[in-house]
Amino acid sequence: MDKRFYFTTFLAALIALGIGISIGHFAIGKQQTTNSVKYERLTRQTDAQNYEKFISLVQAKNIEANLKDLTSRPHMAGLPEDLESAQVIEERWKRDGLQVTKPKYNILLSYPDNNKPNRVTLTTTDGTIIIQTEGVEKAYDPTQPKTVNPFLAYTPNGTVSSTKLFYANYGRLEDLKHLASIVGNASLQGSIIIMRYGRIFRGDKVIHAQYFGAVGAILYNDPADYAPFGTTPDQVYDQKWFMPPSGAQRGSSYTGNGDPLTPTYPSTDYMYRVEEGTISSLPRIPAQPIGYGEAQVILKYLQGSEVAAEWCGTLSNIRYRYGGVLLNKSSIEVKTYNRLERKDTYNVIGIMKGDIEPDRYVVIGNHRDAWSLGSVDPTSGTAAMLEITRVLGEMAKNGFRPRRTLMFCSWGAEEYGLI
Structure with a gap:
C-alpha cells in the first residue's frame, strides 16, 4: 500500500473523531441545559402573589x-340526604373545574327505629315505673328538622333486664377489673353496667361490659366531663355550648375500621363479604x-x-x-x-392537576355524614373546603396551576367507624 492510502485513512479517522467530539459536545450541552431548566422549575420558590390572590378571594x-x-x-350515611349532599359537592367541584369522580360503596350500617x-x-318489684327514659332529645328549636333518636350504632336489637346494676366509671x-375486684366477678354476670362517656372509645366500653358478663350497658355524659360549670340552664345549651341534662351522645360502637x-x-359490589354473625368487632349486648x-x-x-x-x-345529690x-x-x-x-354511600373526589410535580399529591379532605345536622362536625370543614375549591377554580381561569396535584375528598360514612 502506498503512502497516499495511509494518509487518506488517517485523515478520514481524524475527521470522524472531530465530528464525534462536536456531536458529543453539543449533545451534552443540550442535556445540561434541559437538566438546568428542570432544576429551576423544581426549585422555584412559591409565587407570593398567588398566596395573596388566594387570601384576597376567600x-x-x-x-x-x-x-x-x-x-x-x-x-346520616346511607340515607337519601347523604346522596343529596354528595351531589351538591360533586356539582360544585365540576363548576370549579375539578376532575370529579363519585365512587359508590355498599356497606353495612345501623339505624334505630324512629317510631319506637x-x-x-x-x-x-310490682312493676311501677320509677323512670322511663324519653328516648328522644328535647327539641330547642321546633323549626329545625327532626334528627335521629339517640342510639349506639351496631349494638343489637333486643330487651334485657336485671335486678343488678353496677357503675364502672369510664x-x-x-x-x-377494679369493679370486679370489689364486687366479685360472679356478681357481674347477668347484670347491667352503667358507665360515663370519656377517656376511651364508646364501643370499647360496651365490649368491656360484655366481656365481664353484663347483659346490657348504659352510657351517659357526666357533668364533670360535659358540663364543667354546672347544670343550671344558664350554663348549658342553649345558653352555652355544654351538654344539657336531656342531651344524649349518639355514636358508633363498632371497634373495627x-x-x-x-x-x-x-x-365494592364485587367484593367478598363475611357473614354478619361472624363479626367479632360488633357488640353482642344491647346498649x-x-x-x-x-x-x-x-x-x-x-x-x-x-x-x-x-x-x-x-351529679348533684348523688x-x-x-x-x-x-x-x-x-x-x-x-x-x-x-x-x-x-x-349505598359515596366518596366524592375532585382533582386539580399539578403543573411541575403532577405525580405528587396534596390531599385535602373531610367526611360528610353526621348523626344530626353536623354544623361543627363535620360540615364546618366541608363549608371551608368548598370555598377553597371555588377560589382555586377562579384562579385557574386566569392561568393558575398548583405545583403539585391537589386532591379534594368528601368521604362518606365516617361516623360509623371510618367506613
Whole structure:
C-alpha cells in the first residue's frame, strides 16, 4: 500500500473523531441545559402573589352560606340526604373545574327505629315505673328538622333486664377489673353496667361490659366531663355550648375500621363479604345512651360501697356507688330497636392537576355524614373546603396551576367507624 492510502485513512479517522467530539459536545450541552431548566422549575420558590390572590378571594360569607345549605337537613350515611349532599359537592367541584369522580360503596350500617325509641326503664318489684327514659332529645328549636333518636350504632336489637346494676366509671378495662375486684366477678354476670362517656372509645366500653358478663350497658355524659360549670340552664345549651341534662351522645360502637362486612377491603359490589354473625368487632349486648338528667335518677338506686374519689362525677345529690342489687329490689331494663341494613354511600373526589410535580399529591379532605345536622362536625370543614375549591377554580381561569396535584375528598360514612 502506498503512502497516499495511509494518509487518506488517517485523515478520514481524524475527521470522524472531530465530528464525534462536536456531536458529543453539543449533545451534552443540550442535556445540561434541559437538566438546568428542570432544576429551576423544581426549585422555584412559591409565587407570593398567588398566596395573596388566594387570601384576597376567600369570602367568609360564602363559607357561612355553604354551612347553612349543607346543614339544612340531617344527613346520616346511607340515607337519601347523604346522596343529596354528595351531589351538591360533586356539582360544585365540576363548576370549579375539578376532575370529579363519585365512587359508590355498599356497606353495612345501623339505624334505630324512629317510631319506637330505645328506652331504659327502672321499675319497682310490682312493676311501677320509677323512670322511663324519653328516648328522644328535647327539641330547642321546633323549626329545625327532626334528627335521629339517640342510639349506639351496631349494638343489637333486643330487651334485657336485671335486678343488678353496677357503675364502672369510664368503662376502661382497668375500671372493670377494679369493679370486679370489689364486687366479685360472679356478681357481674347477668347484670347491667352503667358507665360515663370519656377517656376511651364508646364501643370499647360496651365490649368491656360484655366481656365481664353484663347483659346490657348504659352510657351517659357526666357533668364533670360535659358540663364543667354546672347544670343550671344558664350554663348549658342553649345558653352555652355544654351538654344539657336531656342531651344524649349518639355514636358508633363498632371497634373495627372499614365496612364490617369487608374488613380492610373496599366495599365494592364485587367484593367478598363475611357473614354478619361472624363479626367479632360488633357488640353482642344491647346498649343505650341517655342524658345525665335521667342517669341521675337511676344512679340514686345504686347500692354497695361508695366509689373512690377519682370515680366520682359531679351529679348533684348523688353518692356514686359501685352498685349491686338495686335499692328495694328494683329492676332495670334496656330495650332497643336497632337494625342492621346494607346501604349505598359515596366518596366524592375532585382533582386539580399539578403543573411541575403532577405525580405528587396534596390531599385535602373531610367526611360528610353526621348523626344530626353536623354544623361543627363535620360540615364546618366541608363549608371551608368548598370555598377553597371555588377560589382555586377562579384562579385557574386566569392561568393558575398548583405545583403539585391537589386532591379534594368528601368521604362518606365516617361516623360509623371510618367506613
